[in-house]
Amino acid sequence: MALAAHFNLILLRLRLQLRNSYYRSPYVSSVNSPFNLSKITIINATRIRRLQLGCYYCVSNSHSYTSSSSSSSSHLDAKSYLQLSDGELMKQCEMSTFKASGPGGQHRNKRESAVRLKHLPTGVIAQAVEDRSQHKNRASALRRLRTLLALKVRNPVDVDAYSPPLELLQILPLKSTVRGAESGPQIGPNNPKFVLGMQALIDLIFAVEGSISEAAKILGLSTGALSRLILSDDSLRMAVNDLRASKDLKPLK
Amino acid sequence: MKLGLTRACFGCRPICYTTSLPSSTLNKPQIPIFLRPPAYSATSLDLRKWHEWAKGLAVSVGSSFADADNGPDTNLLCRELNWLLQDSLEDPKHDIRQSNESLMLRTSLDDLYHLWKQRIEQRRPFQYIVGCEHWRDLVLSVQEGVLIPRPETELIVDMAFDEISKNESLGQGLWADMGTGSGALAIGIGRTLGTRGRVIATDLSPVAVSVTTYNVSRYGLQDVIEVKQGSWFEPLKGFEGKFAGIVSNPPYIPSEHIPKLQAEVGRHEPTLALDGGVGGMDYLIHLCSGAATMLRGGGFFMFETNGEEQCKLIIDFMKNELAGRFCNLNAVPDFSDIQRFVTGVRR
Ligand SMILES: C[S@@+](CC[C@H](N)C(=O)[O-])C[C@H]1O[C@@H](n2cnc3c(N)ncnc32)[C@H](O)[C@@H]1O
Numbered sequence: 001m002a003l004a005a006h007f008n009l010i011l012l013r014l015r016l017q018l019r020n021s022y023y024r025s026p027y028v029s030s031v032n033s034p035f036n037l038s039k040i041t042i043i044n045a046t047r048i049r050r051l052q053l054g055c056y057y058c059v060s061n062s063h064s065y066t067s068s069s070s071s072s073s074s075h076l077d078a079k080s081y082l083q084l085s086d087g088e089l090m091k092q093c094e095m096s097t098f099k100a101s102g103p104g105g106q107h108r109n110k111r112e113s114a115v116r117l118k119h120l121p122t123g124v125i126a127q128a129v130e131d132r133s134q135h136k137n138r139a140s141a142l143r144r145l146r147t148l149l150a151l152k153v154r155n156p157v158d159v160d161a162y163s164p165p166l167e168l169l170q171i172l173p174l175k176s177t178v179r180g181a182e183s184g185p186q187i188g189p190n191n192p193k194f195v196l197g198m199q200a201l202i203d204l205i206f207a208v209e210g211s212i213s214e215a216a217k218i219l220g221l222s223t224g225a226l227s228r229l230i231l232s233d234d235s236l237r238m239a240v241n242d243l244r245a246s247k248d249l250k251p252l253k
Numbered sequence: 254m255k256l257g258l259t260r261a262c263f264g265c266r267p268i269c270y271t272t273s274l275p276s277s278t279l280n281k282p283q284i285p286i287f288l289r290p291p292a293y294s295a296t297s298l299d300l301r302k303w304h305e306w307a308k309g310l311a312v313s314v315g316s317s318f319a320d321a322d323n324g325p326d327t328n329l330l331c332r333e334l335n336w337l338l339q340d341s342l343e344d345p346k347h348d349i350r351q352s353n354e355s356l357m358l359r360t361s362l363d364d365l366y367h368l369w370k371q372r373i374e375q376r377r378p379f380q381y382i383v384g385c386e387h388w389r390d391l392v393l394s395v396q397e398g399v400l401i402p403r404p405e406t407e408l409i410v411d412m413a414f415d416e417i418s419k420n421e422s423l424g425q426g427l428w429a430d431m432g433t434g435s436g437a438l439a440i441g442i443g444r445t446l447g448t449r450g451r452v453i454a455t456d457l458s459p460v461a462v463s464v465t466t467y468n469v470s471r472y473g474l475q476d477v478i479e480v481k482q483g484s485w486f487e488p489l490k491g492f493e494g495k496f497a498g499i500v501s502n503p504p505y506i507p508s509e510h511i512p513k514l515q516a517e518v519g520r521h522e523p524t525l526a527l528d529g530g531v532g533g534m535d536y537l538i539h540l541c542s543g544a545a546t547m548l549r550g551g552g553f554f555m556f557e558t559n560g561e562e563q564c565k566l567i568i569d570f571m572k573n574e575l576a577g578r579f580c581n582l583n584a585v586p587d588f589s590d591i592q593r594f595v596t597g598v599r600r
Pocket of ligand 1: 106399400401402403406431432433434435436437438455456457458461483484485501502503504505525526527
């Protein structure tokens with residue numbers, strides 16, 4: 001972890017925001033007073049399943065993580081994470097900073113304001129370091145977390161009964177034949193809503209085993225047009241290529 | 254002095270000093286670089302030359318400051334250098350690697366050389382050089398004579414916010430920030446209070462009072478925050494039992510540590526803001542006793558400390574010497590997991 005090269009990374013136990021969150025139980029035990037954060041134990045690690053290659057997480061419900069084949073109904077799925085407000089999403093995160101050596105506080109003038117957020121339900125980690133205040137780093141780490149959740153957390157898709165959700169239609173080029181006028185103008189990668197569409201697109205590509213031509217057919221696009229859409233955003237391109245690599249397919253260029 | 258903390262009173266007399274100040278020009282707050290008019294022109298070529306020179310100095314530092322007193326290393330200094338550049342440029346996003354064009358600066362190129370030399374040779378804190386500190390979502394003006402607010406202290410605002418959201422009456426009440434420095438806590442809390450909530454910010458230092466007044470008006474909080482000069486509770490006479498909340502980050506460094514501080518701190522920040530006496534607890538103890546008198550029932554206090562040992566001593570002191578006056582006494586850790594704050598509620 002290059003960012004941390006000069007710091008010891010330490011985990012702050014849960015942050016204040018976690019106090020009232022629903023993770024108190026069953027994930028968090030022995031919170032004995034509102035501000036006593038020191039005795040909190042975190043999460044059952046076996047609940048997080050990390051698939052090494054490409055690092056995909058499949059979510060079937062809020063509490064257990066399984067491969068997509070065994071997943072069924074989802075009342076809090078990956079998409080719902082992205083629809084949470086910043087505050088709500090933050091409550092699902094453990095925040096840590098890069099520990100300063102020495103006593104800190106008034107003793108010290110050092111501007112390392114790195115922030116690392118770990119999204120407890122999925123284990124996805126985002127960090128930010130470049131800004132001047134810790135507060136702003138928290139905001140950019142949270143933004144990054146949203147992108148990573150979209151890239152890494154997979155919602156199960158039933159290909160046979162599939163119809164593309166609105167947030168996916170909105171990022172498709174206008175010439176898509178499944179896209180009606182009601183989807184409005186095309187949303188580009190700079191729009192915060194792009195993340196949701198991107199997640200739905202990767203879900204679909206994941207469900208069709210990485211085949212761009214098949215996904216394109218479902219989305220009423222030519223393979224070339226869908227490839228161009230994927231290549232228009234770096235993180236989307238990388239996620240799709242990781243996924244394809246895990247299926248022994250060659251990368252899109 | 255009349256104590257009506259209503260909007261009307263704040264409106265007509267935004268600042269009430271308990272002690273009359275020397276002529277205000279003596280304590281005229283300095284304007285941070287990023288707020289100054291872009292009155293100096295330079296070429297991007299000259300700016301690149303300065304940047305290269307400055308980077309060379311930063312590189313020559315290596316880890317020597319870090320090894321000597323836990324000061325900044327080359328990486329951190331390079332980051333600061335870019336921030337200095339951003340603050341100085343009329344357009345902070347301007348890319349000076351572009352060919353050779355003319356651009357506008359908020360401080361002269363000569364000054365930039367001079368300031369960076371001070372940063373490296375005298376270890377003058379970066380925040381005094383640019384005249385501001387980014388703290389939470391605020392950008393606070395700071396200058397010599399005022400403590401640069403620390404990231405740890407940001408948590409006090411979070412905690413106050415949490416308390417206020419649990420108990421709305423706290424947010425409509427009167428708060429005090431004792432030893433306000435740049436006004437960081439008063440402003441952070443002032444922005445989270447309800448329409449009737451008010452803060453009194455006090456400090457003994459006239460520079461702190463003037464800088465806080467400037468920061469308060471930059472955030473348009475003149476109607477919410479009153480700044481008073483004086484020693485601890487002395488400017489609050491008449492408010493006994495009235496406060497919904499008291500926060501403070503008083504000087505808490507044990508006197509015996511003062512000579513060994515990181516150069517940026519020890520050589521440049523005011524001793525008045527750092528030195529907490531032998532053991533560092535002189536003011537904290539005073540504040541604890543004061544909080545017993547000044548808080549109303551159910552009122553909340555939060556003090557920053559030097560760490561676990563001071564937290565323990567304070568909690569012991571409150572449980573023994575001030576027995577029966579407080580409940581919910583707690584030590585709260587900072588982001589680095591050091592027990593940093595003591596909080597409690599007046600019975
Ligand atoms: C550690 S600084 C904290 C400043 C600011 N609250 C912050 O957190 O950034 C302590 C402050 O206490 C002030 N101070 C020192 N002695 C004081 C006294 N007797 N009465 C009031 N304030 C005092 C100093 O001037 C300084 O601004």
